[in-house]
Amino acid sequence: MRKSDMEEPIILITNDDGITAPGISNLIEAVKDLGKIVVVAPDKPQSGMGHAITIGNPLRLYPAHLFEGIEAWQCSGTPVDCVKLAVDKVLHRKPDLCLSGINHGSNHSINVIYSGTMSAAVEAAIESIPSVGFSLLDYSMEADFAVAKKYARIVVQNLLNNPLDKHLILNVNIPRADEEHIKGLRICRQAYAKYEEDFIERFDPNARKYYWLTGKFVNFDEGTDTDVWALENNYVSVVPVQFDLTNYKLKDELEKTWKL
Numbered sequence: 001m002r003k004s005d006m007e008e009p010i011i012l013i014t015n016d017d018g019i020t021a022p023g024i025s026n027l028i029e030a031v032k033d034l035g036k037i038v039v040v041a042p043d044k045p046q047s048g049m050g051h052a053i054t055i056g057n058p059l060r061l062y063p064a065h066l067f068e069g070i071e072a073w074q075c076s077g078t079p080v081d082c083v084k085l086a087v088d089k090v091l092h093r094k095p096d097l098c099l100s101g102i103n104h105g106s107n108h109s110i111n112v113i114y115s116g117t118m119s120a121a122v123e124a125a126i127e128s129i130p131s132v133g134f135s136l137l138d139y140s141m142e143a144d145f146a147v148a149k150k151y152a153r154i155v156v157q158n159l160l161n162n163p164l165d166k167h168l169i170l171n172v173n174i175p176r177a178d179e180e181h182i183k184g185l186r187i188c189r190q191a192y193a194k195y196e197e198d199f200i201e202r203f204d205p206n207a208r209k210y211y212w213l214t215g216k217f218v219n220f221d222e223g224t225d226t227d228v229w230a231l232e233n234n235y236v237s238v239v240p241v242q243f244d245l246t247n248y249k250l251k252d253e254l255e256k257t258w259k260l
Contacts, residue, residue: 009035009096009160012086012124016046016079016103016116019064019072023102026145027134028067030152034160035096039064039072040086042079047105049116051123052078061085079120087127097159098124101134102148104141108173108227109193109219112241121169122243130159130168137176137231147182148174151236154185171239175231186235191226193219 011031015024019041028037043062060076073090075082079100087094100120107115121131132155136148151174159168171190175182197215204210219228227237 010091010093011035011037011156012083012091012095012098012129013037013039014041014079014082014086014098014100014120016042016049016100016120018042018045019066019074021045021104022141022143023104023134023136023145023148025067026149027099027102027152028070030149031099031156032070034153034156037067037070038086038091038095039067039070040075040082040090041072042082043074043076046078046116047103048114049078049080049119050114051080051119052116053084054078054081059085061089079116080123083120083123083127087129094127094129096130097156098129098131099134099152099156100124100131101136102145102152102174103133103135104143105135105139106137106173106231107133107135107171108231108237108239109191109221110195112171112190112239118169118171118241121171122241125167125169126243128166130164130166132156132159132170132172134172134174136174143176147177147179150179151182151185155238167242169241169243171227171237171241173227173231173237173239175234175236177234181234183233183235185238186230188227188230188237188239189223189225190239190241191219191221191223191228193217193221193226193228 121133124131195215199211230237
């Protein structure tokens with residue numbers, strides 16, 4: 001990624017919790033001396049947006065003077081919109097690396113599908129920009145990001161020093177634990193785990209029915225090589241993911257068994 005010792009890599013940073021969330025400022029702090037940092041992030045929380053893009057409304061992009069010495073922009077759109085606008089209108093080129101986060105809350109297992117944090121990273125990889133999504137298993141706005149910052153920096157340094165595929169996407173989750181209890185990084189696969197959901201039925205003051213999504217997280221995967229297992233055992237999980245959703249095993253089976 002680093003084209004020469006004299007050329008500073010450009011690192012795009014975004015998130016889905018919004019540009020004023022503590023997680024993004026901690027991510028900036030963790031890596032600000034590793035390259036030229038440019039921030040383009042949503043102007044409001046966009047959690048659970050997945051890979052949504054804005055097509056029916058105009059997008060707004062405004063300078064954000066929130067981080068000392070860092071060029072930053074806030075966007076009225078989704079995390080994916082932010083990546084697209086960053087490349088086309090802010091940087092006018094592809095950055096060397098895109099970082100998304102640090103998310104408040106987990107993005108392990110099936111959460112990667114719904115996550116705005118990870119969708120921003122996926123969009124970057126679609127554009128041939130290596131990317132990483134970072135998430136801390138703590139939803140509190142007062143969360144301690146010390147451990148997350150440490151491991152975010154380690155991951156970014158590894159990528160800058162050992163360039164890999166331009167379509168690389170890493171999903172990194174950090175346990176909610178003190179540094180002395182963290183056992184290190186663990187390369188994992190995505191667990192088969194999901195939320196068993198329920199919609200609570202309620203009535204508003206005008207007696208109109210509405211529904212409130214609830215549910216509990218259930219892990220159906222007993223493997224010890226998964227992100228859920230790693231996080232439960234105080235490892236920082238690193239899952240390589242991809243935007244090619246082709247089931248190649250099933251493709252081969254269908255080609256053999258179907259009459260085409």
